[in-house]
Amino acid sequence: NAGVTQTPKFRVLKTGQSMTLLCAQDMNHEYMYWYRQDPGMGLRLIHYSVGEGTTAKGEVPDGYNVSRLKKQNFLLGLESAAPSQTSVYFCASSSILTGLGEQYFGPGTRLTVT
Amino acid sequence: AQRVTQPEKLLSVFKGAPVELKCNYSYSGSPELFWYVQYSRQRLQLLLRHISRESIKGFTADLNKGETSFHLKKPFAQEEDSAMYYCALAPSGSRLTFGEGTQLTVNP
Numbered sequence: 001n002a003g004v005t006q007t008p009k010f011r012v013l014k015t016g017q018s019m020t021l022l023c024a025q026d027m028n029h030e031y032m033y034w035y036r037q038d039p040g041m042g043l044r045l046i047h048y049s050v051g052e053g054t055t056a057k058g059e060v061p062d063g064y065n066v067s068r069l070k071k072q073n074f075l076l077g078l079e080s081a082a083p084s085q086t087s088v089y090f091c092a093s094s095s096i097l098t099g100l101g102e103q104y105f106g107p108g109t110r111l112t113v114t
Numbered sequence: 115a116q117r118v119t120q121p122e123k124l125l126s127v128f129k130g131a132p133v134e135l136k137c138n139y140s141y142s143g144s145p146e147l148f149w150y151v152q153y154s155r156q157r158l159q160l161l162l163r164h165i166s167r168e169s170i171k172g173f174t175a176d177l178n179k180g181e182t183s184f185h186l187k188k189p190f191a192q193e194e195d196s197a198m199y200y201c202a203l204a205p206s207g208s209r210l211t212f213g214e215g216t217q218l219t220v221n222p
Contacts, residue, residue: 004157033209040123042200042214043158058209090158101146101204105158 001026004106006091012112013081021076021109023091030096032074033058033103034066036087043090049074081113116141118203118213126219127191135186135216137175137201146204147184149175150212153197161186161199171195191220 007022023032030051035043035058045058047066055066063085065077074093078085088110092103117140127133139145149161162170164177164184175186184201201213 035212040214042118042120043212045209045211048209059211092158099146099204100209101148101163101202102160103210107157 003027004091004093004104006089006106006109008109009107010110012114013078014114015082017081018077018079019081019111020078021089021091021111023074023076023093023106025072025074025091025093025104027093027095027104028071029093029104030071031094031100031103032068033092033094034064034074034076035090035092036060037090037108038087046076046089081111083113085111086113087111116145116203116205116211118201118211120199120201120213120216122216123214124217124219126221128221129193130190133188133191133195133218133220135199135201135218137184137186137213139182139184139201139203141182141203141205143205147175147177148202148204148210149173149184149186150200150202151197152200158200191218193220193222196220 004025033048034046044060049055049068052071067075088108091106094103119138147164151161152158173188200215202210
């Protein structure tokens with residue numbers, strides 16, 4: 001099993017450009033999450049999903065949109081990138097059986113917005 | 115609102131010394147607490163959860179509801195313990211809230 005995978009691993013954007021980050025999991029998990037990791041601020045939840053076709057806002061949702069059209073995929077979109085969105089983005093998933101606290105993380109996407 | 119605080123951004127100890135990574139939380143109900151670890155160039159992974167009361171890689175953590183703390187301890191640190199450690203809180207029926215993280219360095 002690949003677990004949680006993220007595409008791409010690195011990306012550089014110019015201010016105002018758009019992009020989509022793809023997260024995929026092969027563990028049949030119901031819950032999926034997008035976090036951003038910034039120095040000194042830990043991981044902050046951007047959006048999450050408790051099932052196919054459902055999404056919800058996290059702690060820092062502004063400037064991001066998400067979609068979960070298939071259970072195994074969770075997409076994070078930036079419509080108009082800003083330098084403040086320079087960060088490392090992590091996707092995670094968890095099973096309804098083991099609870100939301102036991103999350104499995106992807107390797108991360110390092111995004112730089114110039 | 116729930117909050118997790120890790121007061122030390124950086125912690126440095128020598129190999130064989132005891133280590134304690136502090137975590138304090140604020141939540142009025144009965145929380146679930148976790149420690150996650152991120153080794154260099156690896157993905158974040160769950161280290162332990164308070165309800166399991168187990169020792170993983172020599173680490174233990176005890177939930178102290180009176181002091182609202184969940185400190186992570188190891189009696190004898192090893193160089194391979196060098197990593198970023200995150201404490202996380204899961205209020206009942208809600209999502210995880212992470213602390214700011216503590217970068218642990220174990221010197222030879």
